[in-house]
Amino acid sequence: MKRTFLKTVVAALALAACGGAFAQEKTIKFANQNTAGHPIVQGMEKFKELVEAKSGGKIKVTLFPGGTLGSDQANVSALQGGTLEMVAMNSGILAAQVKDFEVFDFPFMFANSKEADAVVDGSFGRNMHDKLQAKGIVGLGYYELGFRHITNSKRAITKVADIEGLKLRVIPNAINVDWVKALGANPTPLPFPELYPALEQKAVDGQENPVATINSAKLYEVQKFMTLTSHQYNPQSVLMSKKFWDNLSAPEKKIIEEAAAESVKFQRAQNRNLTASITDNLKKNGMQINELPASEMAILREKMKPVIAKHGEASAATVAELQAELAKQRK
Numbered sequence: 001m002k003r004t005f006l007k008t009v010v011a012a013l014a015l016a017a018c019g020g021a022f023a024q025e026k027t028i029k030f031a032n033q034n035t036a037g038h039p040i041v042q043g044m045e046k047f048k049e050l051v052e053a054k055s056g057g058k059i060k061v062t063l064f065p066g067g068t069l070g071s072d073q074a075n076v077s078a079l080q081g082g083t084l085e086m087v088a089m090n091s092g093i094l095a096a097q098v099k100d101f102e103v104f105d106f107p108f109m110f111a112n113s114k115e116a117d118a119v120v121d122g123s124f125g126r127n128m129h130d131k132l133q134a135k136g137i138v139g140l141g142y143y144e145l146g147f148r149h150i151t152n153s154k155r156a157i158t159k160v161a162d163i164e165g166l167k168l169r170v171i172p173n174a175i176n177v178d179w180v181k182a183l184g185a186n187p188t189p190l191p192f193p194e195l196y197p198a199l200e201q202k203a204v205d206g207q208e209n210p211v212a213t214i215n216s217a218k219l220y221e222v223q224k225f226m227t228l229t230s231h232q233y234n235p236q237s238v239l240m241s242k243k244f245w246d247n248l249s250a251p252e253k254k255i256i257e258e259a260a261a262e263s264v265k266f267q268r269a270q271n272r273n274l275t276a277s278i279t280d281n282l283k284k285n286g287m288q289i290n291e292l293p294a295s296e297m298a299i300l301r302e303k304m305k306p307v308i309a310k311h312g313e314a315s316a317a318t319v320a321e322l323q324a325e326l327a328k329q330r331k
Helices: 002-021 039-054 072-081 091-096 099-105 113-121 123-130 174-182 192-200 211-216 250-284 294-329
Strands: 026-031 059-064 086-090 137-147 149-152 167-170 186-189 206-209 225-228 233-241 288-291
Touching: 026 039, 039 059, 039 086, 039 137, 039 233, 039 250, 059 250, 072 086, 072 091, 072 137, 072 233, 086 091, 091 099, 091 174, 091 233, 099 123, 099 174, 099 233, 099 294, 113 123, 113 137, 113 233, 113 250, 113 294, 123 137, 123 294, 137 211, 137 250, 149 211, 167 174, 167 192, 174 186, 174 294, 192 206, 206 211, 211 250, 233 250, 250 288
Parallel strands: 026 059, 026 086, 167 186, 167 206, 225 288
Antiparallel strands: 086 233, 137 233, 149 206, 149 225
């Protein structure tokens, strides 16, 4: 009887503690640049579903896809100021906060998605996100955007020389500007929400993105040619405002962490499962898709090597750490 009574008391206290932890409802605004239906947004939707279920509805998540809350840079400032709770964005863009994040934009850094998973889910990925704490940002995990490819409206790219002279939109950071210059093209940094109108108005000739992004943004309407270059792999950092995080109870933090981890697995699986069907859809919508021969891919890699060397100098220790981790994966 005593044992039964004690168990009842302990259970009651636990429930009371949880009740106290969730006494005040909270709302999380979660932003991203991609449009509804994109695998990144699907990951956000899974996160919302999990958080609201695990918290019994005490934590609400409101999604803002399509750049409706401004550019990535504006979202980072809002995270730091505490006016936005969450964002998912290209990890390389965070180089504006911590220079070392530039390594995530190095061309041809990852050979495949399995390799990328091992790096971002391991100590390297966690250490990188830890560096953001001093900037008022908490890293919860990594979605994936995927491997990037080049599209344009002027001509089919069947050799590296065909890229010369094209005006290409790039993510607004230094390494992307430099690799486009290295190929003899003209880089135009633009926030993603401005990309479609820039292509439609011929302000730029082309751009580079993974197939899921090209498809969800309907870039096939304004781009005729795509070349499968896989020149960059983009992890997407799932980030939370430290101001918001610090005001969460331990049970609330656990819910957020668990939901983030589960949504990461779901999002990557969705992205990879959809790739083949998405490529077929791009063809059905009139895009001509080709691959560079091995000899031209070798030229592409060579032209990008000086860019990697230049930007690697500023983050030499981080580059060495990443390369050591990749060497382990390739054994």
